[in-house]
Amino acid sequence: MIHYADIGSALIKAREEGLNPFETLEKVMPWEKIVESIEEAKRLARPMDYDYLDLLSTRYSYLRKYTPVLIESLEFRSTQAAEPLLRSIEVLRDVNKNGKRKVPENAPLDFVPKRWQKHVYDEDGNINRQYYEMAALTELKNHIRSGDIWVVGSRLHKDFEEYLISKEDWLQAKAAGTRLAVSPSSEEYLSERTDTLHHRLTWISNNINSLEGINADKEKIRVDRLERDTPEEARSFSLSLYDMLPRIKLTDLLMEVASWTGFDEQFMHGSTNRPPKGEEKAILMAALMAMGTNIGLTKMADATPDITYHQLANAAQWRLYEDAMTRAQAKLVNFQHRLTLSSYWGDGTTSSSDGMRVPIGVSSLHADSNPHYGSGKGATIYRFVGDQYASFYTKVINTNARDAVHVIDGLLHHESDLRIEEHYTDTTGYTDQVFGLSHILGFRFAPRLRDLADSKLYTIDQSNNYPKLEAMLRGRINTKLIMDNYDDVLQLAHSIREGKVSGSLIMGKLGSYARQNKVATALREMGRIEKTIFILDYISNEALRRRIQRGLNKGEAMNGLARALFF
Structure with missing residues (x-):
């Protein structure tokens, strides 16, 4: 861009002062440098119909580190609409297994989105292996996310119907x-x-x-x-109520609320199913404070001489799980x-x-x-x-x-x-x-x-x-x-x-x-x-x-x- 501005300034000067444009340009930059700069600009410039898909080929080798293992290891099922995509995955498995460099001419193409088509076919009309594979993997991701394809054995990505109660149970519930x-x-x-x-x-x-x-x-x-x-006197009254609140330590507040409510007894040990007793309550409260205030277990252990990091970590691991919370x-x-x-x-x-x-x-x-x-x-x-x-x-x-x-x-x-x-x-x-x-x-x-x-x-x-x-x-x-x-x-x-x-x-x-x-x-x-x-x-x-x-x-x-x- 700087070169372009310099060349443009030289041309404007030549026009305004009646100078030879070529001589004026060469004062700014040697002719060979100008030619070199233009060729570089052609390589850097993106076309008017630029699409980021143009750049994906540079990431193909990165994907190849894991995608062959991924499609070989997982078993997929699909609705009828997504069957062409599953056939393309079978083609890729075969290509990977037999070390082929090209995708067969009869490979399924119905799944390829319109946006990908100019990349999947090369100039001679042949299938571009890299873009065919990336298009198939992208569509596989989209179809799994939407539920049109599911993964055998997965809890998160299973058949859409399996998420719901069965038709028989639904009819009974309705009755x-x-x-x-x-x-x-x-x-x-x-x-x-x-x-x-x-x-x-x-x-x-x-x-x-x-x-x-x-x-x-x-x-x-x-x-x-x-x-x-809200009337202004209500705000004043609210502030006066806040002034009446006692200023106490957060630890004392936690212990007092626990004595009123017994909420601490809900933190059953994940292995023994036993509520906290004695000094375990103090350890539990310290772990709660460490996690809830974002101080962290290490700094909380430093601040509490009678409680070690190991005790806090043990409480966090075995008592502060989601169901107990x-x-x-x-x-x-x-x-x-x-x-x-x-x-x-x-x-x-x-x-x-x-x-x-x-x-x-x-x-x-x-x-x-x-x-x-x-x-x-x-x-x-x-x-x-x-x-x-x-x-x-x-x-x-x-x-x-x-x-x-x-x-x-x-x-x-x-x-x-x-x-x-x-x-x-x-x-x-x-x-x-x-x-x-x-x-x-x-x-x-x-x-x-x-x-x-x-x-x-x-x-x-x-x-x-x-x-x-x-x-x-x-x-x-x-x-x-x-x-x-x-x-x-x-x-x-x-x-x-x-x-x-x-x-x-x-x-x-x-x-x-x-x-x-x-x-x-x-x-x-x-x-x-x-x-x-x-x-x-x-x-x-x-x-x-x-x-x-x-x-x-x-x-x-x-x-x-x-x-x-x-x-």
């Missing part, structure tokens, strides 16, 4: 009565949701111009920011839930969830970089907070994962006595399918919508029935798709409800790359009904908007406390 919140009849479900959606659309269409804080133009709805409604957390939440003071904050029926990213300085399974958070690596702790400020469920997730797929896990699989009915998230915490699944499982899902103006509204009947909303109703619900797959959607929801499969795992499968299966699309259509009903409630009910904001603020307050402790 006996399930814990789902919708009718087992698709006709009854659609009739009830059609009436509900029609009622909301009619009311909003008739009253949209009179709603306070709502601005509606021809195609978009905008909601004004909520004004603060979940039981102890439930014990604390249940104790707080029964206190009269807690009822001033809420009744325990609403909750919120939000992710808190923490930096990680060592190699770890969930430690990834995300440009949104800077250059360092980290993980996200996804926390569920009840309306009484109780943190009732936490989960470490990949920092690049979408929060929405983990919402159902926290609502179903916490072990506390809270009966959550309404749940709040921020914008990243929702998808259409989460809306649909939450309704089926009996939860009111209520995210804060920052992109409300761009959100799509859907209708089941004709959009011209609602003249003031017609331009905003950009989609029509596919009721036939719902009717045809309703029973399969309920089987999926029942499998999650009964703990056969986690919500995050199955939602990840349904939302991944190539899987346009009918269950996923039917659940999405059901979710669009619920999302439209929720948006109509959101714009017509200021109390709901304030409730969501208040719930999310409580989650932020808990994250603030966690950040203060975890340094």
